[in-house]
Amino acid sequence: MAQKKAGEVEAFLSRPDFSFPVILLYGPDPGLVSERSDKIAAQSGVDPDDPFAAVRLSADDLEKDVGRLYDEARTMSLFGGKRLIRVRGAGAGKALAEAVATLAEEKLEGAVLIVEAGDLKKSAALRTSVERSRFAMALPCYQDEGRALDQMIDEEFTASGLTIDRSARDELRSRLGANRLASRGEIRKLCLYALGATGVVEEDVRAVVGDVSADTLEETIDATASGEVRRLPHLVDRLVTAGTATFQLHQALLRYFQQLQAMREMVERGGEPIGRVVERRRPHFRRRHAMEVALAAWPLERIGATLRRIEADILASRKESSLALTITRRTLLDVAVEAARLKARRS
Structure with a gap:
């Protein structure tokens, strides 16, 4: 063959x-x-x-x-x-x-x-x-691992006439690998940043190379749960382009609504203020407002129904892997539209 x-x-x-x-x-x-x-x-x-x-x-x-x-x-x-x-x-x-x-x-x-x-x-x-x-x-063609990723780093640093010490290499490798083209682009950006220097150290990597996929994933989940429908297609496209697997989106959304369910129980059944409940979770300051909006918008019964919907869509995407991206996009968009409707009812 x-x-x-x-x-x-x-x-x-x-x-x-x-x-x-x-x-x-x-x-x-x-x-x-x-x-x-x-x-x-x-x-x-x-x-x-x-x-x-x-x-x-x-x-x-x-x-x-x-x-x-x-x-x-x-x-x-x-x-x-x-x-x-x-x-x-x-x-x-x-x-x-x-x-x-x-x-x-x-x-x-x-x-x-x-x-x-x-x-x-x-x-x-x-x-x-x-x-x-x-x-x-x-x-x-499988994702960069170990030797292949090191080879790509060596290629770009050799072409730029730069060296990279061991700790900087380890830090760089930890931030790469989701997508070949995106990874190479990050390495080239780092080499451009270090142009004129003899080598790259760990501080350079932390200053220039960001874990874009992780940041965008959180931003996408926040936009979905808080009803930011217009922003969603662009955020999903960024993740797909960066090589984020569809199951990561589904799983992140599932975990978020499980967390939201527990928080909403404190509000509805415990009578606690939304701000205090969110503060206990200690979210990053960039995520706090979106979490407060979502917690205020979603009643407990709708969160339960949405969790069942997400679980069903995860199962469907696994059975029909060729449609996984389409199913995931639909899940996110439908949940975001529902969040926008719930917000409108409260205003």
């Missing part, structure tokens, strides 16, 4: 074998998948800025009109040479999987087809169609 193990992918990337003209990259880190796709594209011999030779397609669009993929893959370049077709956002789409399987058996002579997908199960149609095809290659 035409596939590589995770540890073999870097070797393939150093010298891509285009006798496999159809290449599938998949994994939970969209940044890592995209970065590796860029490396293969750069060695394909096709100018990515040439509109006659290179084309980018969306998997969602191809599910509606898969014929376009056949047309692009089988069309000869206007001025000779190979054509480069890149498909992004692939998942459980049946039409795309079937098209890729057909094209992989043809051994495309005039084109290279690169397909970028999310974390595909072993039984996923797209993955199995590539792994079983004669002229296609499947490349699993």
